[in-house]
Amino acid sequence: MQLLNTGEMHLNTVGVEVAEEEHDFQEMLLGEWSTYQDDVTGIPLDSRLVQAARAEELSEISKRGICTKVPIADCWHVSGTKPIRVRFVDVNKGDESNPIYRSRLVAQEFRDGTPSLFAATPPLEALKTLFSLAVAGRGRRQIGFVDIKKAHLYAKATRDVYIELRPGDEQEGMCGKLNYTLYGTRDAAHNWEREYTNTLVDISFQVGKSTTCVFRHEQRNIDIVVHGDDFTTLGTSWDI
Numbered sequence: 001m002q003l004l005n006t007g008e009m010h011l012n013t014v015g016v017e018v019a020e021e022e023h024d025f026q027e028m029l030l031g032e033w034s035t036y037q038d039d040v041t042g043i044p045l046d047s048r049l050v051q052a053a054r055a056e057e058l059s060e061i062s063k064r065g066i067c068t069k070v071p072i073a074d075c076w077h078v079s080g081t082k083p084i085r086v087r088f089v090d091v092n093k094g095d096e097s098n099p100i101y102r103s104r105l106v107a108q109e110f111r112d113g114t115p116s117l118f119a120a121t122p123p124l125e126a127l128k129t130l131f132s133l134a135v136a137g138r139g140r141r142q143i144g145f146v147d148i149k150k151a152h153l154y155a156k157a158t159r160d161v162y163i164e165l166r167p168g169d170e171q172e173g174m175c176g177k178l179n180y181t182l183y184g185t186r187d188a189a190h191n192w193e194r195e196y197t198n199t200l201v202d203i204s205f206q207v208g209k210s211t212t213c214v215f216r217h218e219q220r221n222i223d224i225v226v227h228g229d230d231f232t233t234l235g236t237s238w239d240i
Helices: 013-021 023-030 047-064 072-079 124-136 188-202
Strands: 067-071 086-092 100-107 142-147 174-178 214-217 222-227 230-235
Touching (some): 047 086, 067 072, 072 174
C-alpha cells in the first residue's frame, strides 16, 4: 500500500502551470469568477490556486476509484434516504508569503442517531518515551516524522455509503457508492486506523499492549507512535 502522497498545491511555477493547463476544465467545473475563502480562518483565497488544488484532489479521487457509479434507486433501497451531499473544504496551510493550498472533497454525513466511530489517539507519554529512547541511544537511532496525505482515501469502505457524484462527473439518475472511505463519513477515522494497523502488522510490527497507537518491529528495532495521519518513528537512518 502506497501511503505517501503530498496532495497540496504550493505557490510555485508548477501550481500555476497546472492551473493554466486545466483552465478550461476548471472553468467549467468551478466557475471562472468564483471567490473562495479559507474554511478555517475565513480569509479570502487565491481563486487560481484553489482551482488547481481542487483539480488535483478530483484527479486523485478519480485515479484511486474512490466510488462506483450506481443508480440512485440503489441508495434509496439500501439506506432509505438520498445520497450524502459532498462539498470542498479549502484551506491554506501556509501563509500569505508562502501559501500551501489544500482542498478536500468531504462527505456531509451528519449523525442520524448512530454514534460516530472514532480512532484511538496515543497518550503523551508514548511520544515522551520515544524521544527519551532517542536521547539514550546517543545518535544510534534517529527520530523521523511522516505525514500521510489523503490518509482516509486509502481505507476500504466497510459499509454501504452512497454520495453525490463528484463535480464534473454528474450523471442524471446516478450516484456514487464508496469503495474507499471519504473524509466526512462517520467511520472515516476508524477505517483509517484499521488500514494502517493491518499494514504495519503485515510487515511484522507488533501492536502495543497499553495503546493501539504504538508499534514495534523487534528484528529491525523500530518503534512507531501514530496520531491520526502523523507517524513518529524511531530507528536507524537506513530503516526509517
